[in-house]
Amino acid sequence: MxxxxxxxxxxxxxxxxxxxxxxxxxxxxxxxxxxxxxxxxxxxxxxxxxxxxxxxxxxxxxxxxxxxxxxxxxxxxxxxxxxxxxxxxxxxxxxxxxxxxxxxxxxxxxxxxxxxxxxxxxxxxxxxxxxxxxxxxxxxxxxxxxxxxxxxxxxxxxxxxxxxxxxxxxxxxxxxxxxxxxxxxxxxxxxxxxxxxxxxxxxxxxxxxxDYDKALAVFDLHDSGLYEKSNIWAKLVENCLLTGIDRSKECLDLALKLYQDLEGKTEWSTIPECYWQEAANVLGLLG
Missing domain, CATH: 3.60.21.10 (Metallo-dependent phosphatases)
Incomplete structure (x- = not known):
């Protein structure tokens, strides 16, 4: 069985x-x-x-x-x-x-x-x-x-x-x-x-x-329009699909810390894009 x-x-x-x-x-x-x-x-x-x-x-x-x-x-x-x-x-x-x-x-x-x-x-x-x-x-x-x-x-x-x-x-x-x-x-x-x-x-x-053709999953990420709709998150997913290296929690935690330190807010779902961008830059994810 x-x-x-x-x-x-x-x-x-x-x-x-x-x-x-x-x-x-x-x-x-x-x-x-x-x-x-x-x-x-x-x-x-x-x-x-x-x-x-x-x-x-x-x-x-x-x-x-x-x-x-x-x-x-x-x-x-x-x-x-x-x-x-x-x-x-x-x-x-x-x-x-x-x-x-x-x-x-x-x-x-x-x-x-x-x-x-x-x-x-x-x-x-x-x-x-x-x-x-x-x-x-x-x-x-x-x-x-x-x-x-x-x-x-x-x-x-x-x-x-x-x-x-x-x-x-x-x-x-x-x-x-x-x-x-x-x-x-x-x-x-x-x-x-x-x-x-x-x-x-x-x-x-x-x-x-x-092993499988990971490029097909990446193609769907772009072709579906999801890449533009989910911004930094899509880049994190794409990187993980291709390498198996996950940086999403690290990026989310840093963006949330910036949000809390600068605006006193702690709700992950409302983190402004500027903090996601800054977190991604600090972590070297956009180069």
Whole structure:
């Protein structure tokens, strides 16, 4: 038995397809999708259509990530000050405007975590960030992961969110973070996913990095108009797609500090472009 586990696609159809195609070639019996299907890359509908096709053709389980929650919160409340163009929110609003009612209904139907029970095997828990919150973080090597493994009544827990692949084990129980299929960190930007191998009543994890034509994802970023609509954020995404080096948190943190120091404000979604530009210049991201 082989189960393909994919997380954090972030509208990168090409990275997602590379992982799915590899999983099918490897003989995956089913797929688990761990959320953050959209935002950051261009043409989110291409990603959603591929997910719907897979849902119709294979045994699949889906949960939502924090990006799906962002989309639903904006649709229901519209309180996030999203505008275009904007380094802070342009990508989010672009994504929202390119989703359909089918997509929103699909997101709304998804739980934030799940349990897979297969006869003869230990149960498998799966989540985006943590079992309790989509924005929770099960950071590899942390006491939180040890405590989670110690207390859980399952053999394996699968997660994403951090975009950092890896495993951790405690007393025979395992956590596997499958990384990101869409905006991967490290491994030269190669798309990441995992396969859970079931054999003789036990689970063995395999973490994979799949090379694909990253120029296609970059082309979509520009061709869709998203590059102009999300300003500095698009440059950060492009750099990560091509290199696997993420500077987004560093840039956001500095822009937010400038905003707080100079204007006394702390809301990330309203950071003016001048602070994004200054942060990017200080970090050498515009040269």
């Amino acid at each position: 082989k189960i393909g586990v994919i997380s954090d696609t972030h509208s990168n159809y090409h990275g997602l397809k590379a992982c799915v195609d590899h999983g099918i070639k490897e003989g995956a019996d089913r797929f688990l999708f761990l959320g953050d299907y959209v935002s950051d890359c261009g043409y989110p509908q291409k990603t959603m259509n591929l997910l719907y096709e897979l849902k119709d053709s294979y045994e699949c389980s889906f949960i939502k990530g924090n990006r799906e929650e962002y989309m639903l919160d904006y649709k229901d409340q519209g309180l996030n000050h999203w505008i275009i163009p904007s380094s802070a929110t342009g990508s989010l609003l672009y994504t929202f405007e390119n989703l359909t009612e089918r997509d929103f209904d699909f997101f709304r139907s998804l739980p934030i975590s799940g349990r897979m029970s297969i006869s003869g095997y230990p149960d498998v828990l799966y989540c985006h960030g943590s079992m309790e919150h989509t924005k929770g973080v099960l950071r590899l090597g942390s006491q939180k992961v040890t405590d989670t493994l110690k207390s859980m009544d399952a053999g394996v827990i699968l997660c994403g969110h951090s975009h950092i692949q890896g495993t951790q084990e405690y007393q025979g129980k395992k956590l596997m973070n499958v990384g990101s299929a869409g905006v991967p960190y490290f491994y030269e930007g190669n798309a990441q996913y995992g396969i859970l191998h079931g054999e003789k009543g036990t689970w063995e994890e395999e973490l994979l990095q799949i």
